[in-house]
Amino acid sequence: xxxxxxxxxxxxxxxxxxxxxxxxxxxxxxxxxxxxxxxxxxxxxxxxxxxxxxxxxxxxxxxxxxxxxxxxxxxxxxxxxxxxxxxxxxxxxxxxxxxxxxxxxxxxxxxxxxxxxxxxxxxxxxxxxxxxxxxxxxxxxxxxxxxxxxxxxxxxxxxxxxxxxxxxxxxxxxxxxxxxxxxxxxxxxxxxxxxxxxxxxxxxxxxxxxxxxxxxxxxxxxxxxxxxxxxxxxxxxxxxxxxxxxxxxxxxxxxxxxxxxxxxxxxxxxxxxxxxxxxxxxxxxxxxxxxxxxx
Amino acid sequence: xxxxxxxxxxxxxxxxxxxxxxxxxxxxxxxxxxxxxxxxxxxxxxxxxxxxxxxxxxxxxxxxxxxxxxxxxxxxxxxxxxxxxxxxxxxxxxxxxxxxxxxxxxxxxxxxxxxxxxxxxxxxxxxxxxxxxxxxxxxxxxxxxxxxxxxxxxxxxxxxxxxxxxxxxxxxxxxxxxxxxxxxxxxxxxxxxxxxxxxxxxxxxxxxxxxxxxxxxxxxxxxxxxxxxxxxxxxxxxxxxxxxxxxxxxxxxxxxxxxxxxxxxxxxxxxxxxxxxxxxxxxxxxxxxxxx
Numbered sequence: 001x002x003x004x005x006x007x008x009x010x011x012x013x014x015x016x017x018x019x020x021x022x023x024x025x026x027x028x029x030x031x032x033x034x035x036x037x038x039x040x041x042x043x044x045x046x047x048x049x050x051x052x053x054x055x056x057x058x059x060x061x062x063x064x065x066x067x068x069x070x071x072x073x074x075x076x077x078x079x080x081x082x083x084x085x086x087x088x089x090x091x092x093x094x095x096x097x098x099x100x101x102x103x104x105x106x107x108x109x110x111x112x113x114x115x116x117x118x119x120x121x122x123x124x125x126x127x128x129x130x131x132x133x134x135x136x137x138x139x140x141x142x143x144x145x146x147x148x149x150x151x152x153x154x155x156x157x158x159x160x161x162x163x164x165x166x167x168x169x170x171x172x173x174x175x176x177x178x179x180x181x182x183x184x185x186x187x188x189x190x191x192x193x194x195x196x197x198x199x200x201x202x203x204x205x206x207x208x209x210x211x212x213x214x215x216x217x218x219x220x221x222x223x224x225x226x227x228x229x230x231x232x233x234x235x236x237x238x239x240x241x242x243x244x245x246x247x248x249x250x251x252x253x254x255x256x257x258x259x260x261x262x263x264x265x266x267x268x269x270x271x272x273x274x275x276x277x278x279x280x281x282x283x284x285x286x287x288x289x290x291x292x293x294x295x
Numbered sequence: 296x297x298x299x300x301x302x303x304x305x306x307x308x309x310x311x312x313x314x315x316x317x318x319x320x321x322x323x324x325x326x327x328x329x330x331x332x333x334x335x336x337x338x339x340x341x342x343x344x345x346x347x348x349x350x351x352x353x354x355x356x357x358x359x360x361x362x363x364x365x366x367x368x369x370x371x372x373x374x375x376x377x378x379x380x381x382x383x384x385x386x387x388x389x390x391x392x393x394x395x396x397x398x399x400x401x402x403x404x405x406x407x408x409x410x411x412x413x414x415x416x417x418x419x420x421x422x423x424x425x426x427x428x429x430x431x432x433x434x435x436x437x438x439x440x441x442x443x444x445x446x447x448x449x450x451x452x453x454x455x456x457x458x459x460x461x462x463x464x465x466x467x468x469x470x471x472x473x474x475x476x477x478x479x480x481x482x483x484x485x486x487x488x489x490x491x492x493x494x495x496x497x498x499x500x501x502x503x504x505x506x507x508x509x510x511x512x513x514x515x516x517x518x519x520x521x522x523x524x525x526x527x528x529x530x531x532x533x534x535x536x537x538x539x540x541x542x543x544x545x546x547x548x549x550x551x552x553x554x555x556x557x558x559x560x561x562x563x564x565x566x567x568x569x570x571x572x573x574x575x576x577x578x579x580x581x582x583x584x585x586x587x
Contacts, residue, residue, distance in 0.1 A: 013385050014385075014396050017382055018396055020459070021459070022402050025414070106313075110306060110310035110311070113306045117303070118297070118299070119298065128311070128315075132314050135325065136544055138541070138545045138548065138557075139325045139557065140322065143320060143324035146324075162313065166314050166318075175509060179472075181505070213475070216471040220467070223464070226405070227408060229407060229409065245407040245409070252412065252413045266413075269410075274398075278398045281397070281401060282398075
């Protein structure tokens with residue numbers, strides 16, 4: 001480990017990082033508990049009326065906030081889409097988790113042989129994988145839709161999972177093969193001397209050593225699927241199967257919706273994902289910093 | 296590196312098949328479309344050769360949007376990787392609160408794109424924006440700065456927002472790559488080399504070089520082909536100041552219903568991204584694409 005940095009500089013850098021990456025999200029947290037009329041009125045202090053959780057109550061119970069029941073209030077500021085957020089979070093978790101598991105399950109063996117072996121057809125297949133994500137997704141929406149329709153997968157979660165898995169796989173394989181390649185060759189030579197088969201070497205030696213890196217790659221696959229919008233929108237069916245990116249986009253594009261309701265929806269959507277991501281990331285960082293791969 | 300005589304189908308096909316399924320037919324279909332006149336309002340899809348490409352290249356938007364896309368990519372991709380690497384190097388240290396900072400860095404990741412756009416509009420909004428409010432409170436400015444309505448500032452603002460969305464991924468991968476470095480190498484380096492910059496340049500950088508190349512390629516590709524965040528923030532304006540080339544794929548296809556021209560733009564984007572990727576891998580050689 002490097003020598004410690006001056007504590008003041010450390011604090012300065014840490015604050016800058018927190019301000020840049022967390023700043024906009026903190027804004028949304030503030031926005032979710034402060035009613036619009038105070039938020040947009042610069043003469044009033046931000047918390048002059050205390051915290052307001054009515055919009056949270058609306059999302060979970062459907063009870064309208066009092067300010068919108070007042071006479072002449074703009075009813076368009078309330079959107080049903082906000083009430084779909086909890087269900088859509090569940091849908092997104094199912095889709096993103098399946099896509100992540102599939103990616104690791106079929107991506108890791110491929111990355112391993114690409115990183116450690118020479119075989120006929122290696123260059124061709126590797127180039128195919130690397131070049132496949134070049135075509136922008138917008139141009140492929142129509143043919144993918146037609147294809148999934150003939151397979152009967154439109155409006156199902158399986159269709160979205162399939163598309164997301166295929167979208168993340170080239171990068172999963174590329175990233176994992178970087179990790180497998182960085183492992184010291186001696187470990188693998190020792191395995192061969194001990195008469196380990198190719199699968200045993202992979203399963204018993206390479207995988208456990210790469211576990212933190214696999215966690216990081218899994219996070220990537222999970223988040224790619226979780227935040228993907230275009231295919232999710234085209235391929236998802238009714239409200240019961242819609243993933244969170246589609247519901248949130250519907251809310252964000254509706255310019256009538258009140259800021260506090262939108263921010264409430266944002267916050268409810270963030271928290272469970274954040275908890276999950278931090279949980280995995282903790283494990284990854286712990287593994288990484290304890291130096292899983294020693295030469 | 297060992298040799299296998301036969302193609303290791305059992306190891307590779309599970310990964311290759313879904314990618315092939317989602318690539319070969321859709322790409323072929325899109326390419327076919329780009330060579331035909333496919334319009335919703337006119338039945339029949341006659342072969343028109345390269346007419347769609349010619350029309351796109353000679354259209355009045357092409358030069359502006361191509362320039363915007365290139366500027367956007369050349370600013371965004373290096374910034375993501377540089378800032379990501381700096382944050383990763385910093386977060387490797389343990390300090391009071393380091394666990395919290397490591398978690399907060401991931402925040403931009405858990406927000407869907409449409410939401411990031413809304414949050415950044417709120418930061419940059421000329422009258423209600425937090426940034427202007429902050430600068431005004433600190434007495435740094437007298438009048439509001441038109442972040443999203445002046446052409447040059449708008450492009451910079453959308454680059455900032457895009458970089459923000461891509462930082463967590465870069466940090467995660469660079470931290471993972473950093474941890475793969477042999478700890479004895481680092482200890483020896485700490486003794487031999489007192490300058491932190493030299494230590495990075497000669498010892499750490501070569502070790503994480505392959506990952507940096509992957510990240511630059513991935514980010515150049517993302518920056519050159521996405522448009523949704525930018526479009527949601529500025530609608531492509533003011534004028535055409537933030538209209539990206541990739542946005543024209545969507546506009547030609549789903550707004551003008553000229554699918555032929557839309558696909559033609561897509562393949563122009565493909566050709567340019569391919570050139571970018573080759574240029575990046577040439578400029579930053581790594582053993583990643585080596586054949587040994």
